[in-house]
Amino acid sequence: xxxVDVARExxxxxxxxxRAFTRGGRVxxxxxxxxxxxAERLGYLPNAIARSLATQRSGIVALIVGELHNPFYxxxxxxxxxxxxARGKSALLLTHDPERDIxxxxxxxxxxxxxxxxxxxxxxxxxxPSLGDVSQGGIPVxxxxxxxxxxxxxxxTCDNVAGGRLAATVLLRAGTRRPVFIGGDPETSTHQDxxxxxxxxxxxxxxxxxxxxxxxxxxxxxVQATLEMHAHGLEPDAIFGANxxxxxxxxxxxxxxxRRVPQEVSVIGFDDILESDWLAYRLTTIRQPLSAMIEDALxxxxxxxxxxxxxLHPGELVxxxxxxxxxxxxxxxxxxxxxxxxAPEAR
Amino acid sequence: xxxVDVARExxxxxxxxxRAFTRGGRVxxxxxxxxxxxAERLGYLPNAIARSLATQRSGIVALIVGELHNPFYxxxxxxxxxxxxARGKSALLLTHDPERDIxxxxxxxxxxxxxxxxxxxxxxxxxxPSLGDVSQGGIPVxxxxxxxxxxxxxxxTCDNVAGGRLAATVLLRAGTRRPVFIGGDPETSTHQDxxxxxxxxxxxxxxxxxxxxxxxxxxxxxVQATLEMHAHGLEPDAIFGANxxxxxxxxxxxxxxxRRVPQEVSVIGFDDILESDWLAYRLTTIRQPLSAMIEDALxxxxxxxxxxxxxLHPGELVxxxxxxxxxxxxxxxxxxxxxxxxAPEAR
DNA sequence: CTGAAAGCGCTTACAG
DNA sequence: CTGAAAGCGCTTACAG
Numbered sequence: 001x002x003x004v005d006v007a008r009e010x011x012x013x014x015x016x017x018x019r020a021f022t023r024g025g026r027v028x029x030x031x032x033x034x035x036x037x038x039a040e041r042l043g044y045l046p047n048a049i050a051r052s053l054a055t056q057r058s059g060i061v062a063l064i065v066g067e068l069h070n071p072f073y074x075x076x077x078x079x080x081x082x083x084x085x086a087r088g089k090s091a092l093l094l095t096h097d098p099e100r101d102i103x104x105x106x107x108x109x110x111x112x113x114x115x116x117x118x119x120x121x122x123x124x125x126x127x128x129p130s131l132g133d134v135s136q137g138g139i140p141v142x143x144x145x146x147x148x149x150x151x152x153x154x155x156x157t158c159d160n161v162a163g164g165r166l167a168a169t170v171l172l173r174a175g176t177r178r179p180v181f182i183g184g185d186p187e188t189s190t191h192q193d194x195x196x197x198x199x200x201x202x203x204x205x206x207x208x209x210x211x212x213x214x215x216x217x218x219x220x221x222x223v224q225a226t227l228e229m230h231a232h233g234l235e236p237d238a239i240f241g242a243n244x245x246x247x248x249x250x251x252x253x254x255x256x257x258x259r260r261v262p263q264e265v266s267v268i269g270f271d272d273i274l275e276s277d278w279l280a281y282r283l284t285t286i287r288q289p290l291s292a293m294i295e296d297a298l299x300x301x302x303x304x305x306x307x308x309x310x311x312l313h314p315g316e317l318v319x320x321x322x323x324x325x326x327x328x329x330x331x332x333x334x335x336x337x338x339x340x341x342x343a344p345e346a347r
Numbered sequence: 348x349x350x351v352d353v354a355r356e357x358x359x360x361x362x363x364x365x366r367a368f369t370r371g372g373r374v375x376x377x378x379x380x381x382x383x384x385x386a387e388r389l390g391y392l393p394n395a396i397a398r399s400l401a402t403q404r405s406g407i408v409a410l411i412v413g414e415l416h417n418p419f420y421x422x423x424x425x426x427x428x429x430x431x432x433a434r435g436k437s438a439l440l441l442t443h444d445p446e447r448d449i450x451x452x453x454x455x456x457x458x459x460x461x462x463x464x465x466x467x468x469x470x471x472x473x474x475x476p477s478l479g480d481v482s483q484g485g486i487p488v489x490x491x492x493x494x495x496x497x498x499x500x501x502x503x504t505c506d507n508v509a510g511g512r513l514a515a516t517v518l519l520r521a522g523t524r525r526p527v528f529i530g531g532d533p534e535t536s537t538h539q540d541x542x543x544x545x546x547x548x549x550x551x552x553x554x555x556x557x558x559x560x561x562x563x564x565x566x567x568x569x570v571q572a573t574l575e576m577h578a579h580g581l582e583p584d585a586i587f588g589a590n591x592x593x594x595x596x597x598x599x600x601x602x603x604x605x606r607r608v609p610q611e612v613s614v615i616g617f618d619d620i621l622e623s624d625w626l627a628y629r630l631t632t633i634r635q636p637l638s639a640m641i642e643d644a645l646x647x648x649x650x651x652x653x654x655x656x657x658x659l660h661p662g663e664l665v666x667x668x669x670x671x672x673x674x675x676x677x678x679x680x681x682x683x684x685x686x687x688x689x690a691p692e693a694r
Numbered sequence: 695c696t697g698a699a700a701g702c703g704c705t706t707a708c709a710g
Numbered sequence: 711c712t713g714a715a716a717g718c719g720c721t722t723a724c725a726g
Binding site for chain 1: 702703704705706
Binding site: 359360361362363365373374375378397399400401403404 | 703
C-alpha cells in the first residue's frame with residue numbers, strides 16, 4: 001500500500017498524494033480531501049523511512065542509556081520520549097553496555113541518520129577516550145546529567161556545586177558538627193561537583209567532612225558505606241548521600257543500627273526520585289529540575305550552538321523531615337517546602 | 348559520505364561497497380578489504396534508512412510504554428532494548444498517552460515500517476476498542492504483562508492465576524485466618540487473574556478474603572487502602588498486594604499504624620522489583636521470570652503464529668521475611684529461597 | 695567475483 | 711494547482 005496505489009484509486013498523480021500528506025503542501029482543498037478519504041479507506045500511511053531518505057531528515061533522536069538501577073533515569077527517559085513525541089520526533093532507544101566502546105553504540109545510532117543523540121551516562125566514566133570525536137558525523141551529542149572534565153561535549157546538568165553547597169547549608173542549620181559525604185562513582189562529575197560544593201560550604205563554617213567514601217551510585221553502597229563507618233567507630237551526625245538512592249540506603253542502614261533520624265542523624269540526598277517520598281524514608285533532598293533540564297536539552301539540539309561547557313540548572317531543596325530543625329524561612333531563596341505531610345511520628 | 352564516495356575512492360563499483368558491508372555478500376577478500384579500509388578512512392557508515400527502504404525490512408521494533416510509575420516496567424524495558432540490540436534490531440521508544448487512542452501511537456510506529464510492536468500496558472484498560480484491528484497493517488502486536496479478555500492479541504504474561512494461588516498457599520501456611528487482597532486497576536487482567544487464583548485457593552481452605560478493594564497499581568494506593576481498612580476496623584492478618592509497589596505501600600502504612608510484620612501481619616507482593624529487596628521492606632513476593640518472558644516474546648515475534656491466547660510463564664516465590672513462618676520445604680516445587688540474609692531483627 | 699541498472703516509496707524543483 | 715521526473719542511498723537480480 002503506497003502513495004501510488006492511493007493516487008491510482010483517487011485518480012490523481014502520486015505527487016498530489018504526497019502533497020496532501022505534507023503540511024503546507026500546495027494542493028487544492030478538493031484533491032486533498034479526495035486523497036485523504038481514499039487513503040483512509042485503503043488504510044494508507046506514508047512511509048516514514050522513504051520520507052526520511054527523500055528529505056534527508058530522519059526525525060529520529062537517539063536516547064542512549066546504561067543500566068537503569070537508578071530510578072532517576074527511567075523518569076528522565078520517559079519524559080524525554082514524551083517531549084520528543086510532542087515535537088513530532090521519534091526516539092530510538094539504545095542501551096549502552098559499559099563493557100563496550102560507546103562509539104559502537106553511537107555508530108549504530110548514526111546509521112539511522114539520527115538528528116541528535118542524548119546520552120544518559122549511568123555508567124560512563126568521566127573521560128571515555130572515544131567520546132571526543134563523536135561528533136565527527138556532525139550530529140550533536142548531548143550528555144544529560146553529567147559533563148566531561150574537558151567540556152568538549154554539550155551537556156545539561158543540575159548545578160551540582162551549588163546543590164552541594166545547599167546540602168551543606170541545610171545540614172549546618174540543623175547543627176551538624178560531624179558531617180559525612182557518601183559518594184557515588186568518584187569518576188563522575190556529579191560526584192565530584194556535589195562533593196566540591198559540599199566541602200567548600202562546610203569549610204566556610206570551619207568544618208571538614210568526617211569521611212567521603214566513594215564507590216557507585218547504588219542502594220547497596222549506601223547501606224554498606226553507612227554500616228562500615230559505624231563499624232569503624234565513625235558516628236556522623238549528618239549524612240549527605242551523593243544521590244537519593246545512596247541516601248535511602250543510608251537511611252535503611254541507620255534504621256538497622258538503631259540510630260534515629262533526624263533526632264540523632266540528619267540525612268539529605270540529591271535527585272528527588274519517587275521513592276524519596278515514600279513513608280519509610282521521607283527524604284529531604286535537592287531536587288533536579290527535570291522538566292526544565294529536558295526542555296533546555298531539546299532547545300539546544302534544535303539550535304546547535306558552540307559547546308561552551310555544561311548548561312547548569314539550579315537544584316531546589318525539598319524539605320521532608322530526614323533533617324533536623326526546620327526551615328520556615330528560605331535558604332538563599334531556593335528552598336521550598338514539599339507537600340504538607342509532616343514526618344511520621346513513628347520515625 | 349555515501350557508498351558512491353567510498354566506491355570512487357576505492358576504485359570499485361558501488362555494488363562492491365554494498366556487498367562488502369552485507370554479511371554473506373559475494374565479494375573477494377581483497378575488494379572487501381580495500382572497501383573496508385577506505386570506508387574506515389572516510390568515516391563511512393552504511394545508511395540504515397536507505398537499506399531499510401531497499402530491503403523492505405526496517406529492523407525496528409516499537410516499544411510502547413505508558414507512565415513509568417511502576418519500576419517493573421523500566422526494568423523490562425531496559426532488558427528488551429538489550430535483547431533487541433543483541434539480535435541486531437533497533438528499538439523505537441514510544442510513550443502512550445492514556446488520554447489518546449492507542450491506535451494513533453501505533454500508527455506513528457507503523458510509519459517507520461516497524462517489524463513488530465510490544466505494548467507495555469501500564470495504563471491500558473483491558474479492552475480498548477481500537478486494539479482489535481491493530482494488526483491490520485500485518486505487523487504483529489504483542490502485549491507484555493497483560494492480556495485482553497478476548498485474547499485476540501498475542502500476549503506474554505506471568506501465570507497470574509497460579510501466582511495468586513501460590514500467594515494464598517504461602518499465607519495459609521503462615522496461618523492466616525483473615526486475609527485481604529489489595530487490588531490494582533480492576534480492569535486489568537493482572538488484577539483479575541491474581542485475585543481469581545488467590546480467591547480460589549483460599550476457598551479450598553474454606554476462607555474468603557476479608558476485602559478486595561481496587562484502584563490502581565500505585566504506591567499511594569497501597570498506603571491508602573491499608574489505612575482505610577484499619578480506619579474501618581478491618582484488621583487483616585495477611586495482605587496480598589496485587590503487585591510489589593502496592594505491597595510496599597501496605598508495609599509502610601502498617602509501620603505507621605504500629606502493626607508488626609510479620610508477627611502480626613504477613614505481607615506478600617507480586618513482581619519482585621528491585622525495591623522489594625530493600626532493608627526497609629524485605630518483601631516476600633512472587634517473582635515474574637522477566638528474562639524468560641522477554642525471550643519468549645522475541646521468539647514469538649520472530650516466528651509469527653496464530654494468536655491462541657496468552658503465553659504463560661510460571662511465577663516463583665521469593666522468600667524474604669514479610670510473611671510469618673518459614674519455608675524450609677518447597678511449596679509445589681516452585682518456591683525458592685532468595686539470598687541468604689535473614690529478615691532483620693529490627694522489623 | 696564484478697559492474698550497470700532497476701527499484702524501494704517518498705519529496706520537490708521544474709514546467710505547464 | 712497539477713503532473714512527470716529526478717533523486718535520496720541503498721540492495722539485488724541480471725549479465726558478463
